Each structure stands twice: as structure tokens, then as C-alpha cells.
Amino acid sequence: MLDGREVDQAELLDVAKDEDRARSLLRALRTLSTGPDPKLREMARGVLRGDLTAEQAFTDPEYTAALFSGADKVRRAGELRSEAEAREAGERFGEWQQARRTEDEREDQGTPPSDTTPRTTPGQQPAAPWRHSGPGEVGGPGTLGVSRPTGPFGHG
Template identity: 85%
Template sequence: MPDGREVDQTELLGVAKDEERARSLLRALRTLSTGPDPKLREMATGVLRGDLTAEQAFTDPEYTAALFSGADKIRRAGERRTDAEAREAGERFGEWQQVRRTEDEREDQGEGRGTSPSDTDPPATPAQQPAGPWRHSGPGGVGGPGGLGGSRPSGGFGHR
């Protein structure tokens, strides 16, 4: 941020409800602040700087439309994914989650302060592309959590 100020996860507890979700929201905002969608970049940067509260951002019609549009793209990409691609993505996601948990534990124990490697995607190995757990080699290069791990119900959001 230009003036160096960035909200911390405690400032996001009002919408996140607990520290783990606040940490996740902070990471998501950091990711969105450098992403391809200009409206989401604007929203995330505003929240990170403290110019906009998370409550304001998540109730603004333009920002929520941009969020839902992105979610819809991810959903459609997940529906086009083959079962083999879904299984592979599920495995990568599981590995990524384990790395994230380990880094979170280190951070919780006070080993890491400030920006930690857990705030970004896991380090890429030669066999991986550095696009994080949602990387997808299918159309548009978009992936998402929908359908990870194999078969999924057709249409809608599945069982609740």
C-alpha cells in the first residue's frame, strides 16, 4: 500500500467471525488486490488500506456483482472439468492445504511475523506451475473448488 498501512486480520473479525476466517479473508483480499479484475482490485485495495470496511465492500452492488461474476466463472470451469482433472486438482488442493496448515501453525507459534510465505501460493516445484491450488489446464486457465476430488452432482450446488 502506498502509505504502508494495511489492515490486519483483527480488523476483519467483524465479518469473518473468527481468527482463521479473518486470516483467510486477508489472504483473499491480498490476492484480489493484484488480480486481473479491476473492480475487485479496487475493492480489495480499498479494504486493505482501510479506506473501505469489509462490510461496505461486501454490500456494495458493484463489488458484489464482480465477486459473483468471478464465482460463476469458477463454477462453470468446474462443470467443464473431467473427472480425471477434478481428481488431480483435488490432490493438488490437498497438498496445498497441508502446506498452508503447516505454515499457519508456524505463524501461530510466533515463528513468522509480517508477510509470511503462507500469504502467497506454495513454492513451485519444477513439475508445478506457480498458480496455486486453483490452477487448471482447461479452457480459460480457470479452476476452483467446485467438483474437486472426483465425481460431483450435475447442476446447482450439490447436496447440503
């Protein structure tokens, strides 16, 4: 961050409600703070610096619109992929989840990453399973490993 200060997990508990969700929210904010969407970068950086609370960010109409727009793009990409692509993404997601759990356990114990843990530079998130791995592959978080389920809002 510009002044070196960054909120910690405890400061996100009012919105996240528990430690695991707060950790996940902090990771998401870090990812958004370097992402391609300028409105989401602005929002995430403001929360990370402490200039804006997470509750303020998630209730601001402009930031909410940007979040929903991104989620809609992911949903549409998931709808366009084949059953084989969905299965492959589900397998990669399971592997990614296991690696993430291992990383979280190491962080909780204060153990440095092992030689088998993917290396990342400061501020860079580990590669997620929905990253494009080949030509024509479409996918995204929130739609991994399933083929077009009907969601709570009737999408699908």
C-alpha cells in the same frame, strides 16, 4: 499499500467472525488486490487500506456483481473438466491444504518458513492447487476434487 498501512486480522473479525476466517479473508483480499479484475482490485485495496470496511465492500452492488461474476466463471470451468482432472485437482488441493496448515502453524509460533516451504515474494500468495499445470487443464477453487455436485442454489 500506497501509504504503507494495511488492516490486520482483528479489523476483519466483524465480518469474518473468527480468527481462521479473518486470516483467510485477509489472504483473499491480498490476492484480489493484485488480481486481473480491476473492480475487485479496487475493492480489495480499499479494504486493505482501511478506506472501506469489509461489510461495505461485500454489500456494494458493483463489488458484489464482480465477486459473483468471478465465482460463476470458476463454477463453469469446474463443470467442463473431466473426472480425472477433478481427482487430480482434489489430490493437489489436499497437499496444498496441508502445506497451508503447516505455514499457519509456523506463523502462529513465529517460526520462519523452512527450506521445504515454497518461497514467495512480498505480496505474492503461494501457488494454489487449481493453477493450470498443463495444456487443456481447467479448474478452479470451490470445485476442487468433486465432480459437479448440486450446490445450494441448484447449480451442478
